[in-house]
Amino acid sequence: MNIRHIAKQAGVSVATVSRVLNHPENVAPKTREKIEKIIAETEYTPNWFARGLNFNKTGTIGLMIPHILNSVHMEIAKGVEDVAHQKEYIALMCNVEHDAAKEKRYLDQLIKRRVDGIIFICSSLEKKDFQLVQEQKIPVVLIGEHKNSLGLHVVSIDCKQSAKKAVNHLLESGHEKIAMLYGTEPQIENEYKMAGYKQALKEAELPFVRDYLREVENTIEGGYLGAKKLAELADPPRAIFASSDYIAFGAMDAIKDKGLKIPDDMAVMGFDNVRMSNLVEPKLTTVEVPLHKMGVYGARLLFDIIEGEEEPETEPKTILLQSKLKIRKSSGHKERIGEMF
Amino acid sequence: MNIRHIAKQAGVSVATVSRVLNHPENVAPKTREKIEKIIAETEYTPNWFARGLNFNKTGTIGLMIPHILNSVHMEIAKGVEDVAHQKEYIALMCNVEHDAAKEKRYLDQLIKRRVDGIIFICSSLEKKDFQLVQEQKIPVVLIGEHKNSLGLHVVSIDCKQSAKKAVNHLLESGHEKIAMLYGTEPQIENEYKMAGYKQALKEAELPFVRDYLREVENTIEGGYLGAKKLAELADPPRAIFASSDYIAFGAMDAIKDKGLKIPDDMAVMGFDNVRMSNLVEPKLTTVEVPLHKMGVYGARLLFDIIEGEEEPETEPKTILLQSKLKIRKSSGHKERIGEMF
DNA sequence: CTGAAAGCGCTAACAG
DNA sequence: CTGTTAGCGCTTTCAG
Numbered sequence: 001m002n003i004r005h006i007a008k009q010a011g012v013s014v015a016t017v018s019r020v021l022n023h024p025e026n027v028a029p030k031t032r033e034k035i036e037k038i039i040a041e042t043e044y045t046p047n048w049f050a051r052g053l054n055f056n057k058t059g060t061i062g063l064m065i066p067h068i069l070n071s072v073h074m075e076i077a078k079g080v081e082d083v084a085h086q087k088e089y090i091a092l093m094c095n096v097e098h099d100a101a102k103e104k105r106y107l108d109q110l111i112k113r114r115v116d117g118i119i120f121i122c123s124s125l126e127k128k129d130f131q132l133v134q135e136q137k138i139p140v141v142l143i144g145e146h147k148n149s150l151g152l153h154v155v156s157i158d159c160k161q162s163a164k165k166a167v168n169h170l171l172e173s174g175h176e177k178i179a180m181l182y183g184t185e186p187q188i189e190n191e192y193k194m195a196g197y198k199q200a201l202k203e204a205e206l207p208f209v210r211d212y213l214r215e216v217e218n219t220i221e222g223g224y225l226g227a228k229k230l231a232e233l234a235d236p237p238r239a240i241f242a243s244s245d246y247i248a249f250g251a252m253d254a255i256k257d258k259g260l261k262i263p264d265d266m267a268v269m270g271f272d273n274v275r276m277s278n279l280v281e282p283k284l285t286t287v288e289v290p291l292h293k294m295g296v297y298g299a300r301l302l303f304d305i306i307e308g309e310e311e312p313e314t315e316p317k318t319i320l321l322q323s324k325l326k327i328r329k330s331s332g333h334k335e336r337i338g339e340m341f
Numbered sequence: 342m343n344i345r346h347i348a349k350q351a352g353v354s355v356a357t358v359s360r361v362l363n364h365p366e367n368v369a370p371k372t373r374e375k376i377e378k379i380i381a382e383t384e385y386t387p388n389w390f391a392r393g394l395n396f397n398k399t400g401t402i403g404l405m406i407p408h409i410l411n412s413v414h415m416e417i418a419k420g421v422e423d424v425a426h427q428k429e430y431i432a433l434m435c436n437v438e439h440d441a442a443k444e445k446r447y448l449d450q451l452i453k454r455r456v457d458g459i460i461f462i463c464s465s466l467e468k469k470d471f472q473l474v475q476e477q478k479i480p481v482v483l484i485g486e487h488k489n490s491l492g493l494h495v496v497s498i499d500c501k502q503s504a505k506k507a508v509n510h511l512l513e514s515g516h517e518k519i520a521m522l523y524g525t526e527p528q529i530e531n532e533y534k535m536a537g538y539k540q541a542l543k544e545a546e547l548p549f550v551r552d553y554l555r556e557v558e559n560t561i562e563g564g565y566l567g568a569k570k571l572a573e574l575a576d577p578p579r580a581i582f583a584s585s586d587y588i589a590f591g592a593m594d595a596i597k598d599k600g601l602k603i604p605d606d607m608a609v610m611g612f613d614n615v616r617m618s619n620l621v622e623p624k625l626t627t628v629e630v631p632l633h634k635m636g637v638y639g640a641r642l643l644f645d646i647i648e649g650e651e652e653p654e655t656e657p658k659t660i661l662l663q664s665k666l667k668i669r670k671s672s673g674h675k676e677r678i679g680e681m682f
Numbered sequence: 683c684t685g686a687a688a689g690c691g692c693t694a695a696c697a698g
Numbered sequence: 699c700t701g702t703t704a705g706c707g708c709t710t711t712c713a714g
Contacts, residue, residue, distance in 0.1 A: 002706090002707055002708085003707060003708060003709095004707080012684075012685085013684070013685045013686075014685090014707090014708075014709090015684070015685060015686080015687095015709080015710080016683085016684060016685075017708095018708065018709055018710080019683095019684085019709090019710095021708090021709090022708095022709070022710090026683075026684095027683075027684085028683055028684085031683085031684085045449075045452075045453050046707075046708070047394070047706085047707050047708070048393075048453050048454050048455060049390045049391075049393035049394040049455070049706085049707080049708095050390075050394055050690090050706075050707035050708040050709085051390075051707085051708065051709085052389075052390035052393075052690095053388070053390040053391055053394060053689095053690050053691065053692090053706090053707080053708075053709095054689090054690055054707090054708060054709050054710085055690095055708095055709085056390075056690090068409075068415050068418060068419055068422070068434075069412060069415055069416065069419055071410060071412060074409050074410055074415065075410065077409060078409055078410055078436070081409070081436050085436070085443075090433065090435075090447075090450055090454075092431065092433060093409075093434040094431075095419065095422050095426070102426070106431075108386075109431055111386070112386050112389050113389050113431075114388075114389060114390070220616060220620065249617070249620050252620075253620055275561060276590070276617050276620075279561065279590050279593075279594055279617075279621060280620060280621060280622070281621070281622040343690090343691055343692085344691065344692060344693095345691080353700075353701085354700070354701045354702075355691090355692075355693090355701090356693080356694080356700070356701060356702075356703090357699090357700060357701075358692095359692065359693055359694080360693090360694095360699095360700085362692090362693095363692095363693075363694090364694095367699075367700095368699075368700085369699055369700085372699085372700085387691075387692070388690085388691050388692070390690085390691075390692090391690075391691035391692040391693085391706085392691085392692060392693085393706095394690095394691080394692075394693090394706045394707065394708090395691090395692060395693045395694085395705090395706055396692095396693080396706095397706090
């Protein structure tokens with residue numbers, strides 16, 4: 001069923017049918033109605049490839065997701081999908097699994113498929129890969145901090161400041177021996193969080209203890225293992241700042257398994273404020289990150305560029321959103337203030 | 342940069358270039374190498390639309406996901422993506438949000454884009470929608486039980502039996518007043534789970550109490566609200582069987598808020614065995630569902646059909662996978678048996 | 683307002 | 699082994 005069938009049935013040329021599809025205003029109402037009727041009856045839909053061949057517009061954006069089983073990333077993805085769907089675009093979600101090679105492979109696919117734009121969530125790609133995309137004039141937006149973001153639009157929070165805020169809260173709650181469990185992935189954001197941790201300690205004039213800083217897999221299991229090691233130290237810390245809630249969940253489990261009490265023996269602080277963080281026991285103090293909003297803002301920015309509102313040569317934008325402390329029981333704050341801020 | 346540029350640079354015809362791309366064995370080694378070199382240098386990639394126009398094969402499958410923030414669905418999706426990626430296919434993941442209209446919209450898109458196959462996870466579509474797809478000769482696999490699956494390949498567990506098994510466990514643990522909280526979505530599977538619940542009661546010759554059966558949103562919040570109502574009943578149940586772990590999590594939270602002890606005052610049983618289910622307190626007894634495996638099997642089945650191993654007119658297959666009880670503390674089993682089975 | 687025809691980039695049958 | 703050429707289905711000038 002193609003445009004010629006329709007044309008024949010309507011007794012017009014293919015050009016006319018094409019017109020009612022693309023510029024209906026240039027067709028006489030009578031012929032237009034006739035053609036529209038036939039189109040409806042036959043449920044004809046123009047061949048997508050033929051269309052793409054002419055337009056080089058696909059109504060598709062690419063979305064790189066570090067890991068589709070991590071609800072932090074999926075919250076962001078949901079934000080992107082929400083606006084994409086509303087704009088009648090479709091988002092090709094790519095499950096990158098924190099693997100630069102896989103991300104690169106997906107990137108090639110996306111370029112090949114001529115997507116109209118790409119959003120990277122916490123990408124692990126390097127500058128030269130992004131340049132590849134820019135050469136193709138494909139608009140790009142990064143969500144999450146990135147070292148190589150120069151020249152690219154970015155939507156993010158300030159990881160370093162947020163981490164600092166978190167550690168400061170632990171300090172204010174009376175802790176001095178504070179450890180940090182930071183995830184291997186996403187690498188760059190966690191480096192910034194680590195920097196925030198170190199700076200907070202420094203400003204408090206506390207020594208930096210090498211043993212208190214551990215890299216772990218960014219999973220519940222990673223957190224479990226990391227906290228276990230910390231608890232087994234000769235001089236164990238009294239508080240743990242985890243770079244993600246998942247790590248914190250694992251840490252809490254390990255602490256309990258060691259027979260220690262949270263927060264009395266060891267306090268825990270997470271990062272992200274995923275839905276489960278106030279269902280574990282004790283409820284987890286954490287840093288609330290506006291995940292969904294980041295996705296929405298990122299997508300809006302991308303569509304502004306795609307739809308040409310934004311001049312392509314304009315200065316790249318960096319949108320920095322605010323994080324907030326969510327104070328709950330796990331951090332052992334002195335007063336019971338519920339959820340501050 | 343198109344095939345003609347390459348042909349010109351190599352001093353050959355476009356046909357020859359096309360050949361080295363598609364049937365390199367039919368090209369003289371010398372010319373082939375020359376052309377391959379130029380292709381590599383110029384980083385030429387054939388226009389995807391032009392290709393699709395000729396082949397009507399896209400290297401893409403559609404994947405309908407009820408809700409991308411629900412890790413149960415995403416585990417399945419991950420299974421699908423794993424095999425798709427390995428087969429060098431790309432999966433268009435569609436976030437349906439339990440909304441039949443949105444699912445239909447996505448379906449139209451997928452058909453328009455000529456995907457090579459579609460996998461539906463717990464679809465809410467009706468028979469006639471599936472017929473639409475079958476008319477287009479697009480292979481389809483359903484993951485999750487479905488009333489209208491006749492004539493379609495299905496990969497699933499037996500929800501009714503699994504639910505029955507769950508309720509039986511509660512019965513064996515000494516409970517008699519057992520309530521059920523079932524999620525609005527995915528509708529059909531939950532109907533089957535409910536049937537299992539009813540049958541288990543019947544076989545135990547226990548009365549069915551209308552108030553003990555509540556429909557709630559399939560979320561933590563839904564579970565919270567539902568359990569709260571149950572706890573406020575004049576004659577409250579002593580155990581709750583939830584149709585999903587998320588509902589169970591919410592229920593546990595509500596029970597605790599009411600000042601009741603789990604499992605002594607009220608036992609809780611979930612369904613799915615999501616990662617968090619042994620991190621809540623007490624650890625949640627639940628039904629383990631082989632989510633990832635379901636995705637893998639579904640995808641394999643689909644690719645068998647796509648790649649023609651499976652004759653299109655063959656009898657539709659139904660692959661039923663096994664669920665298992667995961668017995669933990671929340672159900673209040675008499676003996677401490679750890680995680681049975 | 684409508685039709686004829688060129689062309690988008692690629693593939694494959696056909697001839698050589 | 700390679701080139702010519704006719705499509706694939708659609709859009710869009712250009713004439714009329």
